[in-house]
């Protein structure tokens with residue numbers, strides 16, 4: 254656990270960037286710092302690896318004050334990923350990832366195999382390992398940045414707006430990959446973003462900061478959407494928070510109706526289309542699975558030409574359908 258106790262940062266020009274911040278960041282989970290520009294997110298993050306020194310208060314990792322040792326050994330146990338990846342331009346991809354293991358004196362063979370394994374884990378095509386950063390796309394550079402931060406197997410990863418500089422589609426992919434990776438590696442991740450949707454998607458816990466470096470609310474995303482602490486958090490979370498909270502309701506509670514007769518299945522039992530008069534097939538629309546959210550089920554109902562959203566199993570086989578009435582009943586309960 255990383256603990257902030259009454260932590261304040263005042264820059265030499267008098268700017269109060271962080272004001273008496275107290276919070277507990279649980280181990281092996283993703284905690285997101287979110288808030289408007291200038292609210293002290295980056296300052297708070299960088300005080301954890303002491304690239305910015307706090308002015309007062311205490312920050313501890315597993316009970317030990319981070320100021321009790323030297324900053325260099327502290328940083329060895331903390332990976333750091335920033336916007337634009339911050340890769341060394343004159344080093345190849347694989348050498349970028351190998352930077353810290355080399356500093357730690359690992360032998361060449363081990364260093365290289367760990368670097369290649371990490372590149373594979375973050376979803377980078379290994380053919381790119383010999384390229385220089387300038388020869389990669391923004392999204393590929395970010396993957397290398399994540400692999401480099403993981404190279405020495407740190408317990409903690411600090412990520413400062415790592416996906417902000419890439420287009421929305423690549424950003425979505427990188428977010429999904431981070432969640433997938435985290436299911437395997439279970440690091441303590443502290444993630445900074447100004448994007449509340451990214452915070453809600455990635456965070457096990459979200460710390461909403463307001464300008465002046467004050468904590469407005471610290472809660473799991475579902476709680477933040479359901480019970481914003483005040484008007485600031487409510488307006489920051491956005492007007493459609495009720496709808497977005499559906500992301501946290503699971504479809505395993507939904508009662509499925511039997512497959513209607515006008516639903517045509519292929520030989521594998523997968524939905525092929527809706528049969529309409531004249532023998533035409535209309536497209537199915539979106540489908541959802543038992544592990545999806547109620548938001549996905551609602552999307553399936555809204556995109557279906559018949560108002561029936563089809564639920565499929567992990568192989569795509571149709572299991573049953575839901576309609577507006579079933580969803581309304583689930584929402585009421």
Ligand SMILES: Nc1ncnc2c1ncn2[C@@H]1O[C@H](COP(=O)(O)OP(=O)(O)OP(=O)(O)O)[C@@H](O)[C@H]1O
Pocket residue numbers: 264265266268269270288289290291292293294295296297447
């Ligand atoms: N070196 C510095 N000297 C003086 N003031 C600083 C310094 N670095 C940051 N600040 C100020 O501290 C406040 C918090 O900055 P910080 O970068 O932590 O915010 P942020 O929430 O990460 O912002 P953004 O989302 O815009 O990156 C801002 O008012 C900023 O101008």
